[in-house]
Amino acid sequence: MRKNSVKNTRINSEVLKELSRIISREIKDPRIAPMTSVVSVEVAPDLKTCKAYISVLGDKEAQESTLEGLRSAHGYIRRELARSINLRNTPDVRFILDQSIEYGVNMSKKIDEINAAMHAKEKEASEE
Known part of the structure; x- marks a missing residue:
């Protein structure tokens, strides 16, 4: 088989x-x-x-x-x-x-943090 x-x-x-x-x-x-x-x-x-x-x-x-x-x-x-x-x-x-689900959750959190930081920088740049 x-x-x-x-x-x-x-x-x-x-x-x-x-x-x-x-x-x-x-x-x-x-x-x-x-x-x-x-x-x-x-x-x-x-x-x-x-x-x-x-x-x-x-x-x-x-x-x-x-x-x-x-x-x-x-x-x-x-x-x-x-x-x-x-x-x-x-x-x-x-x-x-199996660590794949935990790994996926951690990567998702990191991506969200980066997106929030980029959004904050864009907001600061538009206010100036």
Whole structure:
């Protein structure tokens, strides 16, 4: 099976949907931040491993504690994934922190600051 085959794409989307449901509704670990979302999932073509990219809204400490909580709930997550998705092999999920949303928010703030500064300079120049 090729990495970007239709079957693999369908499996990725199904695993993403189920992981999101399991993390948001079924895990009761207080270390896991309430604003944790699964951004993307990459299941290996042999269905043995899976990389789950997660995004956590919060500071660095919240992100680290969420990763720690998810790693400790690894067995439960895999068991629930096996119950909800009928696959030959249940993938071994590895959680990876995705910083792309945070990076985008920071870049947007910087662009807004630059635009505000440029607007203020234009206003000063027009008043003179």
